[in-house]
Amino acid sequence: MMNADLRRERAAATFQPELLTHILDGGADRTRRRKELEALVINDPDFQHEDLNFLSRSQRYEQAIRKSSLMVMKLREYGIADPEEIYWFKSFVHRGRPEPLDLHLGMFLPTLLTQATPEQQDRFFMPAWNLEIIGTYAQTEMGHGTHLRGLETTATYDPATQEFILNSPTVTSIKWWPGGLGKTSNHAIVLAQLYTQGQCKGLHAFIVPIRQLGTHEPLPGITVGDIGPKFGYDEMDNGYLKMDNFRIPRENMLMKYAQVEPDGTYVKPLSDKLTYGTMVFIRSLIVGDSARSLSRACTIAIRYSAVRHQSELKPGEPEPQILDYQTQQYKLFPLLATAYAFHFVGAYIKDTYRRISGDINEGDLSELPELHALTAGLKAFTSWAANAGIEECRMACGGHGYSRCSGIPDIYVTFTPSCTYEGENTVMMLQTARFLVKSYTQVSSGQRVTGMVSYLNDLSRQRIQPQHVAARTVTVRLNDPVSLVEAYKARAAWFVEAAAKNLEAELHRRSKEDAWNKTSVDLVQASEAHCHYVIVKLFTAKLAEISNAAVRAVLTELCLLYALYGISKNTGDFLQAGILTDAQITQVKQRVKELLAVIRPNAVALVDSFDFHDIHLGSVLGRYDGNVYENMFEWAKKSPLNKTEVHESFHKHLKPMQAKL
Amino acid sequence: AGTPMGWYSQGSALGGVNPDLASERQTPSFSVEKLTALLDGGEENTRIRRAVVEAIESDPVFSRENQYFQSQNEKYEAAVRKAVHLQKKMHEMGWTENGPEFKYIYRALSGEVAFLLHTVFMRSISVLGSDKQITKWIPLATQYQLIGSYAQTELGHGTYLQGLETTAVFDIATQEFILNTPKISAMKWWPGDMGRSATHAVVFAQLDIQGKCYGVHPFIVQIRSLWDHSLCPGITAGDIGPKMNFDHIDNGYLMLQNVRVPRENMLSKFCEVQPDGTYVRRGSQQINYFTMTALRVALISHEAVIPLMKACTIAIRYSVVRRQSKLKPGEEEAKILDFQTQQEKLLPHVAAAYAFHFINNYLEDLFNRGYEEIQRENFDMLPELHAFSSGFKAMVTQYCASAVEACLRACGGHGYSLLSGLPSLCTRILASCIYEGENTILFLQTARFLIKCFMAASAGHPVPPSVTYLAAVKPGKCPAKNKFDFLSPDTYTEAYQHAAVRLISSTAAKLQDLIQSGVKKHDAWNECTVQLVQAVKAHCHYITVKNFAETVERLETKGGIQRIMKHLCDLFALHGIFSNAGVFLHDGYISGAQMDMVTASYLDLLAVIRKDAVPLVDAFDFTDKTLNSALGSYDGQVYQRLYEWAQKSPTNTQMNPAYERYLKPLLHKKLSKL
Helix, strand or coil: CCCHHHHHHHHCCCCCHHHHHHHHHCCHHHHHHHHHHHHHHHCCHHHCCCCHHHCCHHHHHHHHHHHHHHHHHHHHHHCCCCHHHHHHHHHHHCCCCCCCCHHHHHHHHHHHHHHCCHHHHHHHHHHHHCCCCCEEEECCECCECCCHHHCCCEEEEECCCCEEEEECCCHHHCEECCCCCCCCCCEEEEEEEEEECCEEEEEEEEEEECECCCCCCECCCEEEEECCCECCCCCCCCEEEEECCEEEEHHHECCCCCEECCCCCEECCCCCCCHHHHHHHHHHHHHHHHHHHHHHHHHHHHHHHHHCECCCCCCCCCCCEHHHCHHHHHHHHHHHHHHHHHHHHHHHHHHHHHHHHHHHHCCCCCCHHHHHHHHHHHHHHHHHHHHHHHHHHHHHCHHHHCEHHHCHHHHHHHHHHHHCCCCCHHHHHHHHHHHHHHHHHHHHCCCCCCHHHHHHHHHHHHCCCCCCCCCCCCCCCCCCHHHHHHHHHHHHHHHHHHHHHHHHHHHHHCCHHHHHHHCHHHHHHHHHHHHHHHHHHHHHHHHCCCCCHHHHHHHHHHHHHHHHHHHHHCHHHHHHCCCCCHHHHHHHHHHHHHHHHHHHHHHHHHHHCCCCCHHHHCCCCCCCCCCHHHHHHHHHHCCHHHCCCCCHHHHHHHHHHHHHC | CCCCHHHHCCCCCCCCCCHHHHHHHCCCCCCHHHHHHHHHCCHHHHHHHHHHHHHHHCCHHHCCCCHHHCCHHHHHHHHHHHHHHHHHHHHHHCCCCCCCCHHHHHHHCCCCCCCHHHHHHHHHHHHHCCHHHHHHHHHHHHCCCCCEEEECCECCECCCHHHCCCEEEEECCCCEEEEECCCHHHCEECCCCCCCCCCEEEEEEEEEECCEEEEEEEEEEECECCCCCCECCCEEEEECCCECCCCCCCCEEEEECCEEEEHHHECCCCEEECCCCCEEECCCCHHHHHHHHHHHHHHHHHHHHHHHHHHHHHHHHHHHHCECCCCCCCCCCCEHHHCHHHHHHHHHHHHHHHHHHHHHHHHHHHHHHHHHHHHCCCCCCHHHHHHHHHHHHHHHHHHHHHHHHHHHHHCHHHHCEHHHCHHHHHHHHHHCCCCCCCHHHHHHHHHHHHHHHHHHHHCCCCCCHHHHHHCCCCCCCCCCCCHHHHHCHHHHHHHHHHHHHHHHHHHHHHHHHHHHCCCCHHHHHHHHHHHHHHHHHHHHHHHHHHHHHHHHHHCCCHHHHHHHHHHHHHHHHHHHHHHCHHHHHCCCCCCHHHHHHHHHHHHHHHHHHHCCHHHHHHCCCCCHHHHCCCCCCCCCCHHHHHHHHHHCCHHHHCCCHHHHHHHHHHHCCCHHHC
C-alpha cells in the first residue's frame, strides 16, 4: 500500500511524469526499451543477492565478479550490442556501481580496436572478447596522475632479442589505481616511456601479460595486488603493478600509429590529436553520470521529505511534511533543477560527440579542440556541483541520511572520485581556460571566433571603455530564460576578459609560466562562468523543443530556478560586473523563493520522472511506496551485528570487566 | 627539543624525512614549539598532553593499525576492548575524571572508543535526577555494574522533542510506569551503545497520568539482563545497521511493549509524580538547556576543529611531497602546493582551523563565566549562551565538514584511499552537522535570538554585550583606498559588521512587513527562514573575524607568532569576503574596484603564507599514530608507506575466493556451470 502522503503528492501533480521520462530518455520507444532491459535483469534470479551494505569488501567483490561473468554471457545470449543498451543493462545488473570488468570492457577492448594492428587484433581481440584474456588499462602511477608526461615506467627496446624490457624504476612509478588490476586481470595495457636506440620517445602503450593463464599466479618479474580499502568502490579491485626487467615481444607494443622496427628504428605517428577522442568520450559520460547520481539523491531526499513529518509550522496543527519548510525546499529544489540541467547538458555533449566523431573518421579535426576544451570544463563543473549536491541531499534527510539504508552514502562515495579521475577538476578548468584565453587573444587581434565562445567577438566593440567591459546595460527580464542566458553570457565575457587582462599584466612582470600560475585562480573562475553560461543556455534551448504544454511549463519553472538561484549564489559577480543592480538582486532572491512555492506541488512527480526502479535506487528512504519506517526496521534486523542476540564481545570484555570492578 | 622526529613519528625504517618536506621546515618565520604551546594554552598543557598521548599510543591495546581493514563487528569489539582497558589504564596512570589529563584522553584515542553514551547517561542522571536517584545510580554506573545509554531520538522524530511518541502511562495500582512504543515511527533509533552493549537506558517518553498528557519526561529503563545480557521481557533491541562511519559504535533501536518500571525510575529533580498520581513541578528547568549548550560547545573542538586540523596536516604535507606537472619547462615537476589553485584550496582552511580554535577558546570562557553565574542562581546569560552555542555549533561544523572534504579532494586520487586517513575523517565529521541539533534548526534558533535583540536594540532597550553592535547601525562606505588598506583588521571587521547588520535588519524589516500585511506570524517566519539562516551565518562569521583580530592583538610579538597569526587572520577575513562578494557589494558598502583590491590582497597572502604552510600544520602537533595516514606522516615517506600498508590489506593477505569460484570457470570457459 502506498503511503498516504506520497499518494496525495502524486495526485496533485500538474503534468504526467511519463511524458517527462520520455524526454529524458530521448523518446517513448527508448523508455520502453530501457524498461524491457530493466525487467530482464530484475526478474532474473541470477542477479539477486543479499543487501550489499551487509557484505564485507571481499564478499562484495565476489558478488560483482559473479554478476559480471553472468552479465557478459547474457548480453550475448540476448544479442544486446548497442553501446547505450549495454550501458543500461550493465547499470541495472550492478545497480549503478562499478564492477571489476569495467576496464576490460570499457578500456581494454576499445583500445585494442583503435590502437592495435590487424595482426595484434588477431592475436588478442577474440581471446579478450571470449574472456580468456581479461585486461585492464594501467596508466596512473603512485606518484603521477593527470600529468601524463611525468609517468616513470620504462619500456626499453632490446634489438638483440627483439623484446621490450619493462621496469618500474622507483616506488613512485608503481602503477596504482587501475580497476580490475589487483585480482581480476591477467593482462594489462601498460603506458610506459619508450626507450630505443638510447633515446626516450615518450609515452606508448604495451600489452603486458601479468598472470599465468591457468593458475592465475603472477608471472615472474611481476608484483601485483590490491591497493587496499577506499572511500567507496568496494567491489573494484583497484590494483598495483610493479615490473622488474619483465620482457615482452616487440609485437606487443600497440603499433597502429607509432612503431618500433626490428632494428630499433622509431617511426612517428601521424597525429596525436586522435587520442583526444577517447578522453572527450569518457568525460561526456561523467557529465551524464553527474546528472544521474544527483537525480538519484534528489529522488531519495524529496520522497523522504514528503513522508517525514517534523515540528510544527502552526501551533496546534499536526507536524507538517518537512518538504513544506522553505529552508528544506531551498536545499532541494535548486538541486532538482540542477539535475535536470545536467541531463540536458549530458545529452548535448553525447550528440555533439557523435556528430563530430563522424567528421573525425573523415579526417576533419577542426571542431575537436573546442569540444575537448568544453567537455573538460563541463566535466569539472558538473561533477563538483553533483558531488556537493549529493551531500546536501544526504544532510537534508537528517540523521537517517547518515544510515547506509538511505542509499545516499553509497551514491556519494561512488560518485565523488569523478572529481579527481579522468583529469583532476582544477586541471580540467585550467584546460578550458587555456582555450578561452586563446580565443580572447584571437578576438583581440581582430579574428573572429565561433561556437560557444562567439560572445567574445562582441568584446572588441566595447574596447573604448577604460575599465572592464562591465556596465553593458543588458535589460534583464527575470521571468525570461532567454534574457537570463544573456546575463550569464555577460558574466562569462566579463570574467574571461578580466582573467586575460590580469594574465597580460602579469606577463610584463614575470615568465609565461609564473604568470599563468599567478592568474590561475582568476582563470578557474572564468572557466566556471563560461560553463555556467553554457549550461543555462542549453537548458533554455531545450525548452523550445518540448511540445507538451504542461511539461514545458514545469521545466520552464525549473530552468528559471536554476538560472536565478545561480545568480543569487554569485551575486558578487553580477553586481561587480554591473550586469544587475542591487534592486534586481533583491528581486532575484524574492523570485527564487516564489519559484520554490510554485514547484512544491510537482516536486514528487518531478523525481518520479527520473524513473528509478526501487532496486536500482537502493534506498529505504526513497522507496516508491514511501513505507519508510517499517522497512528501516526490517533492514536493520539483517545487520551483521544482530546475527546473534548477545554479541561475543559481551563474554570477552564486558562480563570480565564487571566481575573485576 | 632537538630533533622532533622521535615524538612525531612511528620511526619506521623508511629512511629519514623526505627532503621535500625537510626543506619546508628549514626556515619557519616563527617558533613552532611556541605556537603549539599557544594552541594548548601553555607549555605545561603541552607537556601533559604529550604524556597522555605517549602513554596511550605506546599501549598495543589502543593500536589503530588495522583500523582501515576491519569489519563493523571487529571495530565494535575493538572499541569495547579499548573502553574496558581504558578503565585499567586510568587507574594505572593515576588519571582521574577531574584531572588535567582527562580532556586529552579522548583526543589521544581519536574518539574510537565505546561507552560515550554511558557518560551521557550518567550526566543526565546527575542533572535531571533527585539526590536519591543520584546516590542510587551513579555509583553503579561509575563501577560499570551497569552500562547506560540515552534514548531520545525516534525513528520518526529527531530534533523536535515535543513530537516524540513513546508513552509512559502511570499505573496508580502498582505504582509503576508502563512504557510502550505505540507504533513503528516511535521506536527509539540511533542511540549509541544501545544496539549491543547497554543494560540500561534513560528513555524519553510522553508522560500520561489518568489520561492526561504532561509532555516528555526521562525514565530509567533496564533493557538487558545483568547476568547473561539477554533482552528483558517486553524489550526488542538491536543494532541499526551500517552507517557512513561510527562502525565502532552500536547505534541501536529499542521497542518497548508494556515494560513496567517503578515510580522511582522517573528522573525527578524538576518534576515528580506522587503516589496518588499528582504531578508536581519544581525549580527551574532552564538548567536543562545548559547541559545541551555545554554539549554543543564541547563538540566544536573535538568533532570539528581537531578533525579539520588533522585534514589540513595531511593535505599540506602531501602537497609538498607530491609533484605534478611542470611550472616551468625544463625544471623538475613542481610541488603541487606551489600551484596558486592548490594554495587557494588549502591555505584558507588552515587559517579557518586557527580562527575556529580561537573562537572555541572564546566560547569556553563565556561558558565558564555562564556556569559561575548559574551556580549563583543567575540565569540572565542563558539566552545568549544558548544562541551562541547553537549558531557556532552549526557554522563551525558546517564549515569544517566541507573543508575536510575539500582537503580530501585536494589530495587527488590518493585522497580517496582509506589509507590517506581522509575518508574516515570526512564521513565522521559529516555526522556532526546533524547530531546535537540539525544545523538548519540551530541556525534558526540563533535567528530568533538575533531578531529579538535587534527589535529590542531598535527600541532602545538594553541587549547582551555580543549583539550591542546591532544598535549602532551606521550606513556608509568602506574607506579602503588601496589593497593594503584591506590588511587592516579595522577595515575588514567593519565590513563584516556592516554585512551582518544589513542582513539582520533587512530580514527583520521583511518579517515585520509580512506580519503587518496580515500574514500569520508562523507563515511569515517560514517565508523568511532562508534569509534568516544567511543573516545568522553573517553574524557568526563577523564574531569569528572580530575575535581572531582581537586575539592577534593580544599575542606576544616574540618568536614571530603574532606576525604569522596576523597573516592568517587577514587571510581568513579576506577569503570570506572574496567568496561571499555579493553580500558585501550588495548595498555598495564595498565597491567593485575595492573588491578587486580584496582579491589582490587575498592572492598576495597565499604566496606569503605558503612559505610557512608546513610549520603551521606541524604546530598542531599530531603524532603519526594519531593521524594514521599514509599521506600525512611527519617524515613524508608517502609512497613507500602507501605501498607497505596496501600489502597488509586482507585482499592481499588472504586467498582470492572469487578466483576459484568464478574467475577460473570464466577464464576456462565453463560459464555454463555458473
